[in-house]
Amino acid sequence: MQVVDPRTFERSMPTPANPLSVVDITQEARRNAEVCNACRYCEGFCAVFPAIEAKRVFDDRYIDYLANLCHNCTACYHACQYTSPHVFDLNVPKALTQVRVSTYSRYVWPAFMSGAFERNGTLVAMATALIFTLVLVLGILLTDPAQLFAVHTGDGAFYRVISYEAMVSVAGAVFVFDLLAILLGFARYWSAIGGRLKHFFDVGAVGRTLHDALTLRHLGGGDDGKGCNEEDATYTNRRRRFHHLMAYGFLLCFAATSVATVYDHVFGWIAPYGYLSLPVLLGSVGGVMTMVGTAGLVWVKLKLHDGPAWKAVFGMDYAFLVLLFWVNFTGMALLVLRGSSAMGLLLIVHLGFVAALFAVLPYSKFVHILFRLGALLKYHTEVRR
């Protein structure tokens, strides 16, 4: 039995020269889980606690699974009778957050990209700056100066600035790579936590998983849905709502792009489309939702209580949220100003942010979607409530 005496367990403080090791953070999460298993008061908050109660001994892979079941809602921290200054010094959200980020880096594809999650905020910000600049410079160099600041209207107006072929081939290649990298990374995680292909065909479990994910049930802090904690011990659903705005806004934008693709390839209708056309309606509603959602999530994170927060990981969250915000902000600006001479430059700026988003996608906060879905699916195939 691999067990640790919670009284004598000592954690070494991380320093730049001696960052947290996977052994330390996994052991700390295990220590937390073992105390939780003897207490069980938080059982109703989320899926993590029933998953803990299903075991007596927690191997490393099981900790990896628990880490991604946790939505970092922090309700268990505020409810815990064993947080500091208690000698047990429990902090489940923080311990699981540390492991969760390490799962992104340990299971990433290709494996040599694992460093990408060490200082992810810096990486995403630098990559964004680099790609944005590259697109901007190339865009300006490769575009006929006469076209760049001209007023374009009518079918194919965008493509007179940047060629259709350039847009589609670059976007297509990046998109295929993203899909491959994200899926292969997820597959490594999924098989490590004991997931099997057949679980995807368990209709009931898949349905419950999707229900939990689409409703963000585990940010609701329990069956009554009264919410979880942010800045203090009071309950709120604010974070859940902002995340809904962002996620569904993003999906609407994706739907706008899909509809536009169909318009283009099936009907031969060339962008830009009218203000009341389906792609533009979907895109503008989705864009505003995403902007409000991402800004709200940054705001909520800034106010999050210090106790359960592991702020070293916030760089990853901020970088991705801000990038997503700018993609949508420049997209909306492009929509509003597309009849003016600013359109050419705005298009390049917007595409710069879009390119950056898709370039960093498999090495950003985005990966949490599949990791969470995988953990939830394992939960719903193993623990039925």
Place this chain on the structure above:
Amino acid sequence: MQEEVLKAPSGSRTGDPLYPDVLVVGGGNAALCAAIRAAEEGRSVLLVEHAPQSLRGGNSQHTRNFRCMHEGPKGILSGAYPEEEYYADLLRVTAGKTTPALARMVIRQTTAAYDWMEEHGVRFQPSLGGTLSLSRTNAFFLGGGRALVNAYYHTAERLGVHILYDTEATALTVEEGVFRFAVIQYKGIRHEVHARALVLASGGFESNLEWLEEAWGPSARNFLIRGTRFNRGRMLKEMMRHGASIIGEPDQCHAVAIDGRAPQFDGGIVTRLDCVSFGIVVNEQAQRFYDEGEDFWPKRYAIWGRLVAAQANQVGHVIIDSKALNDFMPSVFPPLEADSIEALAERLGLEPAALRKTVDDFNAAIVADRAFDNLVLDGLCTRGLAVDKTNWARPICDPPFYGYTLAPGITFTYMGVEVDEKARVLFEKTGASPNIYAAGEIMAGNILGQGYTAGIGMAIGTVFGLIAGEEAAHASR
């Protein structure tokens, strides 16, 4: 916080925070219920909590449910739990040591209390894993007692209750059963609080080891306290000094056998050990001293604190083998493990030959005429030993062997002030006080004279807290 004391509580008539309508001493469930109730009646309330904010809530932070009467399915509670059944359960655990009128009043008011709790921020959850037997009788707090306490503090603050942490009430001035003023130490500075009414909800005295030692002798030094370190019994001593009517004896306390490695205070639920009935328990001489299989553990765990307290150095050792390891709820500390009984004895600090003989005698005395079944009183017993085990007696023979060391863990004390149905403290000479009320552990002995059943403490604390708050509000009008 320093400047906050200078601000007046909302609704205060004098504008001075040291002159509230109602002073509440204590910061747990009963104190908060009283403070909220009085504030809702429009009174200015000052609540003094001895603990710092990070340790607030007294023993309530370690609770998990409250026992609730209900005539039909209610919220997360299934079925019905009528008054008579509730009362019968109480009579059984207290062996009749209760005040029937007060007990029935508490029981009847738990139904409305459930709704009141929910309206004031408490969230409930279905009964926890391993507690299915309580799903009809006990409403579990989502996140446990700490979450309940957080919700009440938030509600109290919203209602303008003035809350002082790190503040101990040290003395009371009472004249013929009438409260005049209290002395508090706020961050080391002495203040006098002149309130029109006083609610004492400051808990028992189980954390006052010196007091326990007066009653128990030196063995009390080896007691572990399962709850807050701040239940020092200072207000109870003040009430005794002023001639309040006292119920119970100082050596009465709820003592269970917990893991001997638990911290001195605040170990809470996780230090319990549910393995006694699946093995044997020996003292420092490696001798058994009581029937480990007398009844189901939830019905017997409360006698083992006293049993262990009566042994040398207040220590007992549970010995189990690998068969039993997964038969009980996981506990917070790992057991000591060894491949032989002798090696385990050495790890536990016992005489190897003596433990070997005890285990061999026990194994040899088992009447193996039936199958082991931990769900019923299986009658699998020993015969012919000085102390026989009457159920679940399986031979201890499959290595590895495991040992846990037990120590007495004190949950709460029973001695307290006598109260009437309006939560008024009764004085020996003058009868019911016109402005001193008590709620929670300091008066729970009126209803729970001995024994314990899950969730009864929170039921008494909530109902009497609400009554005390309301009566104190009326008295200070």
